[in-house]
Amino acid sequence: MKQIYESTPKVNKEMGRQVGEYINTLTKPIGSLGRLEEMAINLAEMKNEPFPSVTPPGVLVFAADHGITSEGVSAYPQAVTKQMVRNFLNGGAAINVFSRQIGAILKVIDIGVATDIEHESLINQKVRYGTGNFYLEDAMSRQEAEQAMDTGYNQALQIIEEGAQCLILGEMGIGNTTSSSAILAVLSGKDISQLVGRGTGISDATFLHKTEIIKQALIRRNPNPNDPIDILAKVGGLEIAAMTGAMLGAASKRVPILVDGFICTIAALVASLISPSVNDYIMVTHQSVEPGHNIALSLVGKKPIIDLGLRLGEGTGAAISFPIIQSATLMLKEMATFDSAGISKK
Template sequence: MNGIMVDIKPLNKEMGQKVKAYVDNLTKPLGSLGRLEELAIQLAEITSEDFPIVTPPGVIVFAADHGVVEEGVSAFPQEVTVQMVLNFLNRGAAINVFSKQIGAAFEVVDIGVAAEIAAEGAVHRKVRYGTANFCKQDAMTRQDVEKAIAVGYERAEAMIHQGCKCLILGEMGIGNTTSSSAILAVLSGQEVSSLVGRGTGIPSEQIIHKQEVISLAIRERQPDRMDPIDIFAKIGGLEIAAMTGAMLAAAANRVPILVDGFICTIAALMAKEICHTASDYMIVGHRSVEPGHLIALQLLGKKPILDLDLRLGEGSGAAVAFPILQSATLMLKEMATFDSAGVSKEKEGDE
């Protein structure tokens, strides 16, 4: 099916049970900290540690261009991809602000921008100068896909080896909601009209055109639903493939993945297609207002932490959600137990 081999171990359920028992003995009514308790247990299962640590987080933004923008599917021209990469490097974007807020390591990777990035600071791993227009030909070759996944894997491992304890992935690529919606249509089998939203802010008539472009591309390219590499090659994006590779690396290293919005969730679904256990290592930061995101979350089997009407991408929503993960770990580390505090437990039923 595909040439990607990755060894991802099952979650440590025994550690989860141990931490659940500990959480139940903290000085609070049973279950009263709600999803924070669930997150603490999940992080213990992911990391195999009874007191998991998620700081410092690492943020990687992958940038690439999409040939399908020739079809007029975006509110912005293709050159905005380069301009936004420079904005990231100058620390002027939303993800820069939120990465700084949470003390994250940060890098921008040129995986397929359709121009040279001359500024210092970018990580240069260009596979090709953007994808082809997938209405007219395959977006890229299988070899391109596997290279992009490998770059994502390598960059995530490098960040993990620097000491990052939680991975947040972002993307920049004008046209990438079109590619993501096309991938979701193939994975879900649902009508394109139920999946496609405004993306960068296109008007209603342009949404209909975008839906028609995606439907045409799927008919023309005929991606194989059972082969994630073929899906990427036919209708995918380089930055989406790179995020998929980064997620596989994090899961293989028992590092939690804090998933961002719509495009990042599509990468997460593709990681799950390549290795089913990868999704066990994912926590979804927020729900995007992109209509396809709810369907993608259902396929992934995840409930988002936040719902703030965000639709920016870049990893921004996940970075905003990160302090919630940190709260869950601090609850474990710093709260007293009933025994240590000398507090009486609640009665278990009537006498």
């Protein structure tokens, strides 16, 4: 699917210019709605429409396990991944609450949980039962990384076919901040000690141990910084690969991508490496407290919409930010112009 991945359409800057001019005719001082005006212009460029819509949003939560957890890098055992997937399927997780609030289409996909889960609402696309421990071996084969990406790509196309007007991506996988930090170290060239965070809330001793494990693993695996598939295969996660593919799928259909926190931003970086135009369809929704997120954001070149000290994942930050993005579209559609309202412009 490499050819498809690289065929992301360019955003329409002329449409953005026209929408910008129209915004200046609305009943408000020019520029007074700040970044909302910028969002409206960006959405118009992405969707190639003067009055873009983002509702309903589509939420894809990809779940997978990480072999690196056997090195003691997380505060929680691997079994929590499966338990949380059940929580998603039963409607009790944060992403369920916020998806209901915004009227989202929500899908939960098993892309690589270490055990089987039986549930009528679960989309089973398991590539393998968790990744390998990348301290000792590659996380997955190149073929498996590509399979996970293809699955994400197709899941994005499917939810868009069902009516999703923007895409929120979420993940669940104990150990995935370790993988994300490793990928970021490769892409940024920064020392791992600047990138590693507390994840789900690890102790000082575990933090130092996690940093050393990643440092040694990167020496052993030696991923090629110019080959995104090689990076995913050697130190990545199946859910990270799936989110990468989903972003490529959304961008191919001119659908805005609402990027969540640290792990999702790492997937966005990988997707932009594969197809640089994908970056034009990305809206970073919030600032994570993970220390690597700032560096990842500098590479993406995007400013987050909100900063509420979040570090949950699941797509929650993007779902919470969605009403702000929707406000930008409603401003365009529903505000009166000076002429239509009979208000003097002077």
